[in-house]
Amino acid sequence: MSVLVVDGLRAYYRTSAFGVPRDVRAVDEVSFTVEAGEIYGLAGESSSGKTTLIKTIAAATQPPLEVLAGTVTFNFPTGTIEMQRAGRDTLAAIRWRHLSYIMQGSMSVLNPVRRVRHAFVDFAFRHIKQSMPRFLDTVRGHLARVQLGPDVLDAYPHQLSGGMRQRVTIALATVCRPEFIIADEPTTALDVVVQKDVLAMIREIQRELGSSILFVTHDMAVHANLADRLGIMYGGRLVEEGRTADVFRSPRHPYTAHLIASLPRLGDAAPKAGLTGAPPNLADPPTGCRFHPRCPLASDICRREVPPMTETLGHRVACFHPEPS
Amino acid sequence: MSALLELENVSRTYGGGLFSRRQVMAVNDVSLRLEEGRPEIFTVVGESGSGKTTLARMILNMVPPSAGTIRFQGTDLATVRAAAERLAFMRKVQPIFQNPFEAFNPMKRVDRYLFATARRMADVQGDAAITEAADAALKSVGLSLAEVRGRFPHQLSGGQLQRVAIARALISRPALLVADEPVSMIDASLRASIVNLLRELRDRNGLTIIYITHDLATAYYVSDRIIIMRRGSVVESGDARTVLDNPQHPYSQLLKSSVLSPEVPTGVSHA
Amino acid sequence: MTGYPFYLLTRLGQFALVVFIGINLAFVVTHATPIDPVEQSIAASTQFGSTNPEAVEMMRQSLKELYGLQGGLWDQYAAFWRRVAVGDFGPSLSAFPTPVATLIGRALPWTVALLVVSTLLTWVLGNLLGGLAGYYRRNRALRVAGIVAMAFHPIPYYIVAFLLLIVFGYLWPVLPISGGYIMNMERDWSWAFIGSLVSHAILPVASLALVGLGGWFMGMRSLVSNIVTEDYVTYAELAGVERRRILGSYVMRNALVPQVTGLAMSLGAIFNGAIITEQVFGYPGVGTLLISAVHAGDYSLVLGITTVSILAVSAAVLLIDLAYPLLDPRVKAR
Numbered sequence: 001m002s003v004l005v006v007d008g009l010r011a012y013y014r015t016s017a018f019g020v021p022r023d024v025r026a027v028d029e030v031s032f033t034v035e036a037g038e039i040y041g042l043a044g045e046s047s048s049g050k051t052t053l054i055k056t057i058a059a060a061t062q063p064p065l066e067v068l069a070g071t072v073t074f075n076f077p078t079g080t081i082e083m084q085r086a087g088r089d090t091l092a093a094i095r096w097r098h099l100s101y102i103m104q105g106s107m108s109v110l111n112p113v114r115r116v117r118h119a120f121v122d123f124a125f126r127h128i129k130q131s132m133p134r135f136l137d138t139v140r141g142h143l144a145r146v147q148l149g150p151d152v153l154d155a156y157p158h159q160l161s162g163g164m165r166q167r168v169t170i171a172l173a174t175v176c177r178p179e180f181i182i183a184d185e186p187t188t189a190l191d192v193v194v195q196k197d198v199l200a201m202i203r204e205i206q207r208e209l210g211s212s213i214l215f216v217t218h219d220m221a222v223h224a225n226l227a228d229r230l231g232i233m234y235g236g237r238l239v240e241e242g243r244t245a246d247v248f249r250s251p252r253h254p255y256t257a258h259l260i261a262s263l264p265r266l267g268d269a270a271p272k273a274g275l276t277g278a279p280p281n282l283a284d285p286p287t288g289c290r291f292h293p294r295c296p297l298a299s300d301i302c303r304r305e306v307p308p309m310t311e312t313l314g315h316r317v318a319c320f321h322p323e324p325s
Numbered sequence: 326m327s328a329l330l331e332l333e334n335v336s337r338t339y340g341g342g343l344f345s346r347r348q349v350m351a352v353n354d355v356s357l358r359l360e361e362g363r364p365e366i367f368t369v370v371g372e373s374g375s376g377k378t379t380l381a382r383m384i385l386n387m388v389p390p391s392a393g394t395i396r397f398q399g400t401d402l403a404t405v406r407a408a409a410e411r412l413a414f415m416r417k418v419q420p421i422f423q424n425p426f427e428a429f430n431p432m433k434r435v436d437r438y439l440f441a442t443a444r445r446m447a448d449v450q451g452d453a454a455i456t457e458a459a460d461a462a463l464k465s466v467g468l469s470l471a472e473v474r475g476r477f478p479h480q481l482s483g484g485q486l487q488r489v490a491i492a493r494a495l496i497s498r499p500a501l502l503v504a505d506e507p508v509s510m511i512d513a514s515l516r517a518s519i520v521n522l523l524r525e526l527r528d529r530n531g532l533t534i535i536y537i538t539h540d541l542a543t544a545y546y547v548s549d550r551i552i553i554m555r556r557g558s559v560v561e562s563g564d565a566r567t568v569l570d571n572p573q574h575p576y577s578q579l580l581k582s583s584v585l586s587p588e589v590p591t592g593v594s595h596a
Numbered sequence: 597m598t599g600y601p602f603y604l605l606t607r608l609g610q611f612a613l614v615v616f617i618g619i620n621l622a623f624v625v626t627h628a629t630p631i632d633p634v635e636q637s638i639a640a641s642t643q644f645g646s647t648n649p650e651a652v653e654m655m656r657q658s659l660k661e662l663y664g665l666q667g668g669l670w671d672q673y674a675a676f677w678r679r680v681a682v683g684d685f686g687p688s689l690s691a692f693p694t695p696v697a698t699l700i701g702r703a704l705p706w707t708v709a710l711l712v713v714s715t716l717l718t719w720v721l722g723n724l725l726g727g728l729a730g731y732y733r734r735n736r737a738l739r740v741a742g743i744v745a746m747a748f749h750p751i752p753y754y755i756v757a758f759l760l761l762i763v764f765g766y767l768w769p770v771l772p773i774s775g776g777y778i779m780n781m782e783r784d785w786s787w788a789f790i791g792s793l794v795s796h797a798i799l800p801v802a803s804l805a806l807v808g809l810g811g812w813f814m815g816m817r818s819l820v821s822n823i824v825t826e827d828y829v830t831y832a833e834l835a836g837v838e839r840r841r842i843l844g845s846y847v848m849r850n851a852l853v854p855q856v857t858g859l860a861m862s863l864g865a866i867f868n869g870a871i872i873t874e875q876v877f878g879y880p881g882v883g884t885l886l887i888s889a890v891h892a893g894d895y896s897l898v899l900g901i902t903t904v905s906i907l908a909v910s911a912a913v914l915l916i917d918l919a920y921p922l923l924d925p926r927v928k929a930r
Contacts, residue, residue, distance in 0.1 A: 045512035046483065058834060095836025103834075108827040111846055113853065113924055122845065123835040156925045162373075191372040192539065193583040218513060221542075221585035245589040255514070262517040263587040264542035266569060272546070274518020278482035 001075050002033035003180055003212045004057070009070035011056045014063075024283045026052035026065070028236045031309070034180075034212050039203075041227025041244065042216045043259075047279045049236035050216050054182055057214070058101065059083040059091055074099065076179055097127040100173040102166075102202075104185035109169055110157040116168055117153040120175065127176045139175060145208075146171045146201055163194035167201065174205050181206070183215045187222060199226055220263055224248055232256045235280040235290030237306075242315035252317040252325055255291050289320070297321040328396065329500060329533055330359040330384065335393035336557075337379050351379040353557035354393070359501070359535075361398070364527045368536045368548035368565060370580070376557040377537050381505050384535065385420050386411070398500070416446055419494035423506040425486035429478040435489050436474050439463070439496065446497040462492040465530065466522055484515030491522065495530070502526070505537045520547050541584050545569045553577045603921060611914045618906035623676055626899045627669070633689050633895040634659045640692075662686050663896055685900035690892035696900035699885060704904065706776055707881035710797065711870050714804040715859075721805070722812025723855055727848045729813070730820025742817065749810030753869060757803040757876040764799060772796050774878035800877045804869060815858065819851040826850075853924045860916040863909050 008031055013024035026049045034040040044050040055061055057072050072083040076098045081090060103109045110119055120139045121132075128135055140150040146167040157165055166186060173181055183202065187195040203226060206213055215227060223230050223244060231241040232253065240253040251257040262272045277294040280286055289307050292298040299321065307318045312325045337352040353376070359367055371377040382388040383395060386402045395402045397418060405414050422428045429435060439459035443449040449458045460470040466488040478486055487507060494502060504523065508516045520543050526532045538544055544551060548565035553574070561574040572578045637659050638652060660666045663686050664675040679685060685696035725745075729738040748756065765773035777783070777792040823829060824847060832842050871883035878884070882901055889897035921927040 045514060060830070060834060092836040092838075095834065101831065101834050103827060103831055109831045111828045111832075111850065112926060113850055114845065118845070122832065122837045122841060158926050192541075192585075193372065193579060196583045196585065199585075219585075220513065221587040224587045224589050225585050248587070248589045259514055260587070262514070264517070264520070264540070264546045265587060266542050266545050266581065266584050269546055269566065271521070272517045274516070274521055275514040276518075278485055279512065279514075 001036075003036050003075055004034040004214065005071075005073045005075070006033070006053075006057065007031050007071050007073070009053070009056060009072060010068045011052055011061065012066060012068055013052075014066050022283060025236050025285055026282055027056060029306075030070070030233075030236075030238045032231055032238060032241060034214055036179075036212055037206075037210045038228040039206060039213045039215055039226055041223040041230040042214060042233065043218065043220060043223055043230060044233035045218050045279060047235070047282055048233040049282070050218075050233050051184070052236075053233070054184055054214065054216055057083065058099070058182060059086065074180060096123050096178065097176050098178050099180045099182070100176065100178045102169050102173045102181060102183040102186040104188055107157075107162065107165065107189065110165065112157055114156070115153065116155055116157065116160075119168075119172055120153070123172060124175050139171075142175045143168075143171050145205060162190055163198065166190060166194075166198050170198070170201060170205065174209060174211070177209050177211070179211055181211050181213045183213055185217050186215075188217065188219065195222075202226070220259060232259070235285055236282050237290060237318065238309070239291065239319065240315075240317045242317075246315050246325075250323065250325060252315065252322040253291075253319045254295050254297050254321070254323075257323060289318075327361045327399065328358050329361040329398060330357075331394075331396045332357045332384075333394050333396075335380075335383060335390045335395060337376075337383060337388065338391045350557045352376040352383065352390075355380060355552075355554075355559055356393075357552065357559075357562075359533055361500075364531045364533050365549040366523060366527055366534045366536050366547050368538065368544045368551045369554060370538060370541060370544055370551060371554035372539055372580075374556065375554040377554050378505055379557075380554070381420075381503050381535065381537050385418060385503055386414060412446070416497040417499050418501045418503065419497065419499040421487075421490055421494055421502060421504040421507045424510045425483060425490050426478060426510075428490055429486065431478050433477070435476055435478055435481065435486070436470065438493050439470075439489070442493050442496045449496075458496055459492075462495045463489070465495060465526075466492045467518070468492065482515065483511050484519060487511055487519055488522070491519075491526075495526075500533065502532055502534045503537070504534060506539070507536070508543060509538070509540065516543070523547055541569060541580060553580065600921060603927065604918065607914060607917045611910055615906060615910050618910070619680060619903050622899055622902040622906065623673065626895055626902075627672070629895070631893045631895055633663050633893075634665060636893060636895075637689060637692065680903060685903070686896045688889075688894055688897045690889065690894040690897065696897050699897060700882065700900055700904055703880060703882045703885045704908075706879060707870055707874070707883060708908075710800055710804075710873070710879065710881060711866060713797065714801040714808070715863075715866055717801065718805045718808035719812055719855075719859055722809045723816045723848075723852070725809075726813040726816025727820050727843070727851060730817040730851075731824060731843050731847055733821070742813065745810040745813040748806050749814065751807070753803070753807050754872060754876065756807050757873065760799050760803050760806075761876065771799055773799060776880045796879075800873045800879055803876075804866075804873055807869075808866075812855070812858075816851055816855060819854060820847055823847050823850055853920075856916060856920060856923055860913045860920075863912050863916075867905060867909050 008029055009027055010029055011027040013026055015022050030053060032040075042050050042053070052065065055065065056067055059072070061067060067084050074081045074083065074094070076094065078098070081094060110116065117136070124139070125132070125135055128138060130138060136153070139153065143150060143152060148164065148167055148171065152160060152164065152168060160168065186202070187198050190198060199222065202213070215223075217223065227244045229242065230244045230247045231238050232247070232255065233239065234255050240247060240251065240256045247256060248260060251260050258275050262274065264272070275294055280290050286293050288304050289295070289298070289302045292302040295302065301320050307320045309316050309318045315325050333356055335352060335355045336350065339349045339351050357367075359365065369377045369380060379388065383390050386405060389403060397414065402414070405411055429438065436459065439462065440455050443455045443458040447458060449455050456470065463469050463473065468485065468488050473481065473485070473489055481489065507523070508519050511519055523534055523536065524547055527534060536544070536547060544565065550563065551565040551568050552559045552562040553568070553576070554560065555576050561568055561572060561577045568577065569581065572581050634656055638655055641655070642652065664679055665672055666675070683697055687693040688696050688699055691699060725738065725741055729735070729742050732738055761773050764771040772795055776796050777789065781789055781792060783789060829842060829846050832846050870881065871886060873879065874881045874883035875887055882905065886898065886901045889901065
């Protein structure tokens with residue numbers, strides 16, 4: 001059974017300016033699943049809707065963001081939870097115990113005026129049925145896994161380097177051994193040398209705990225090195241999904257193909273063409289396929305109709321003119 | 326050949342004032358020379374805290390060096406003090422910043438920036454001539470005035486806005502562009518076209534560009550020469566491809582080995 | 597040198613500098629006034645009696661000594677600092693020969709008590725309500741509180757004070773409107789005396805609170821509505837941390853940091869406000885004393901009060917500053 005099932009999810013930012021309603025269609029008809037023990041990579045650039053998608057999955061939607069259709073379902077050992085219907089208490093019970101997060105910006109996710117220890121106590125103590133001293137021992141033991149000494153508990157966030165802070169949040173997100181972790185651009189702000197270490201650490205802990213990770217980043221190189229499966233978002237829709245190796249070796253959607261071809265590679269100075277045009281305005285998205293104004297293969301049907309998702313051997317694509325698999 | 330830009334043993338320390346405790350050596354004894362009439366993309370690579378941004382700010386004459394001299398077309402930047410001299414210098418050396426959304430005032434139409442720059446920096450007079458100068462600059466970055474006229478920054482994509490920023494920099498016909506992480510905030514699908522634009526400006530407009538980045542892959546793609554900085558000092562320098570293909574300094578090697586390749590590693594089991 | 601000792605030393609240095617400059621200014625201003633206390637005293641005491649020139653000259657010498665006005669400006673300046681150091685400002689002119697120090701000593705407790713109580717009350721209440729209003733944006737009662745606070749905030753202080761006087765002194769006369777306690781009451785710290793102190797303080801404190809509350813309320817509310825969008829708050833919410841704990845340990849806790857700075861910065865203005873309050877409510881504090889000293893041209897009393905106020909306000913600011921690193925650990929590292 002899949003740990004996460006996202007089905008037909010549609011989430012818009014609904015506002016009205018001077019009585020004229022305005023929808024920003026940030027997430028439209030997105031469906032995918034994440035299996036137990038896998039790292040599912042979600043790629044997309046700004047305005048692709050990936051940030052809105054994870055907010056919706058985490059049931060952290062606030063007006064003006066509204067879920068109009070679809071469901072987000074988690075299957076945890078303790079039961080099945082439909083996130084959009086779950087009450088406050090149900091959510092509080094699963095948060096951090098079964099579902100945790102590693103957020104972007106290690107700089108700002110820890111309270112700057114409180115010691116690191118308090119974050120562990122606030123986030124995890126209620127789930128780990130231990131006395132406070134035993135709990136702190138557990139935390140210290142867990143910190144060692146991310147190569148941090150016990151003294152970081154008494155440090156303030158600003159006293160730690162960027163890499164150390166991100167390791168603290170990794171420890172924080174994994175100390176309850178959750179089944180599912182959402183990681184939102186966790187390495188984007190880090191230097192390359194540190195980034196490599198942090199990614200290795202996430203991989204190692206994930207293997208040890210057997211958790212599933214929904215790993216969101218715009219950085220395709222990170223996906224190539226980490227994700228088991230990869231979903232590509234464009235203009236609020238999932239346009240392609242498959243095993244990472246398949247997507248990289250034989251991308252089927254023209255957007256993915258271009259994205260991968262244009263990636264700069266060390267040791268490769270051959271000219272690479274940029275994509276023309278700009279990402280779609282989701283308040284007024286193009287008709288049909290949202291990529292058609294920038295697509296070299298676009299035809300009439302692409303302008304008229306939304307391409308349906310088709311699947312071949314676990315490789316899904318939403319395109320009328322896909323590259324052969 | 327005469328030098329376009331010459332840095333001689335340039336250092337910059339921060340702190341050490343009356344009430345502060347420790348000095349930080351942001352840039353330590355950096356020398357380099359860019360030739361006049363030989364346009365190139367000169368790349369400064371470094372991680373956060375390497376001093377690459379401080380170096381850029383000194384070259385832009387925004388921060389004076391604590392030691393050493395910087396000469397642009399033979400003139401010591403320390404002597405460029407009067408308003409008229411500063412203006413003349415700014416015409417010749419233009420910056421491009423990391424985040425175009427922060428470089429533009431969100432309440433101001435972007436075409437106004439171009440017009441104001443044409444008027445003040447390039448001494449273009451008359452509405453028709455100003456419009457023409459702005460349009461010409463936009464055309465050289467693959468846009469046109471029609472596309473940006475009356476638009477506010479948030480109505481343009483990051484890539485478009487960065488192009489406008491580059492167009493603005495080109496209006497005064499500079500000899501040197503200093504681009505500090507110009508593509509790190511730009512979406513992947515648009516990044517290649519901005520990087521290509523830098524190459525075009527070198528080849529077509531004969532511009533020398535100092536490209537400051539942490540990204541070795543784009544550095545490899547775009548650079549002629551490269552220096553690698555660590556904690557204020559240059560650890561390795563030379564022809565970009567030579568250095569990056571076969572780095573000698575242990576730190577350069579570490580940097581190179583840390584770059585994630587966008588190829589899916591074979592042999593790793595992807596369940 | 598690093599950390600707290602360094603911070604402590606810079607703050608102490610700043611304190612000394614501010615006090616030094618302020619007291620010098622007071623010296624310069626009082627010496628630049630056309631009022632000559634010595635001649636005024638002589639005029640006052642020779643108004644009716646004989647005017648023996650020798651006696652007048654003797655009186656002049658001894659008065660000059662009393663007021664520290666002997667010799668040139670530099671001698672006077674040195675004498676002035678000696679007097680400041682031992683807290684002797686000479687005799688008051690208007691209440692001759694009571695020493696200035698005695699007069700200030702009598703008035704100071706009233707002002708300190710009034711200001712400490714009203715400032716703490718205003719600050720705590722304003723921040724608490726403002727924080728709650730910023731966090732629970734949809735709570736109706738807090739919205740109403742916000743409107744009331746905003747309505748009171750722009751009204752000039754003296755209008756609020758007079759409104760209170762009219763309402764509680766005449767229309768519904770339940771509270772005393774003047775003085776610090778019932779006149780001629782024995783100051784024996786009996787319950788009756790304390791009750792009288794409290795009832796006399798209610799209107800002055802309430803007037804200061806009504807006007808001051810709005811500023812803290814609105815400041816805190818906007819701080820909080822910014823802080824709730826900070827990543828560390830979102831992160832704690834995603835972690836399922838209780839809302840009450842998020843409000844206390846993540847939102848209010850962090851918003852207090854700038855609010856404490858704000859408190860330190862507004863102490864001077866709060867002291868100024870007290871001068872009007874004491875006038876309006878006839879409160880026997882330093883403000884009332886200062887106004888009457890100015891009216892009477894009581895040179896030494898004005899100088900004394902100014903010096904003491906500079907010291908008191910600066911010391912209060914210093915205390916807040918010294919406590920600040922406990923609130924914001926990042927200060928130590930700077």
